[in-house]
Amino acid sequence: VLQSEQFLGMTGTRTMFTLQCQSARNIRNHSYFPAKDEVLIMTTTQFKVIGCLNQGNLHIIQLEETTPSFPLLQPVSIVGSLPIQSNPSGEFERYYKYNAY
Numbered sequence: 561v562l563q564s565e566q567f568l569g570m571t572g573t574r575t576m577f578t579l580q581c582q583s584a585r586n587i588r589n590h591s592y593f594p595a596k597d598e599v600l601i602m603t604t605t606q607f608k609v610i611g612c613l614n615q616g617n618l619h620i621i622q623l624e625e626t627t628p629s630f631p632l633l634q635p636v637s638i639v640g641s642l643p644i645q646s647n648p649s650g651e652f653e654r655y656y657k658y659n660a661y
């Protein structure tokens with residue numbers, strides 16, 4: 561995967577970020593690419609740089625999620641989900657119940 565031209569490639573100046581993140585939410589069941597293990601991270605999530613590596617034209621930056629002194633948004637947890645239902649257009653939707661921490 562890392563050598564794929566669609567991902568990182570093998571030539572040119574490249575930067576890869578590695579994230580240590582506790583609050584990311586897996587969206588595999590909602591993604592167009594379920595095999596990619598995609599996650600969502602809240603827009604106000606803060607990170608600190610814990611490491612940098614320069615391997616020629618490949619820069620690897622390691623980030624770690626931090627707890628902000630003043631949270632801008634409250635995290636959301638999924639409590640459960642209701643069964644899949646079809647809407648008037650015939651498409652299927654899954655409805656989720658959310659509770660704030």
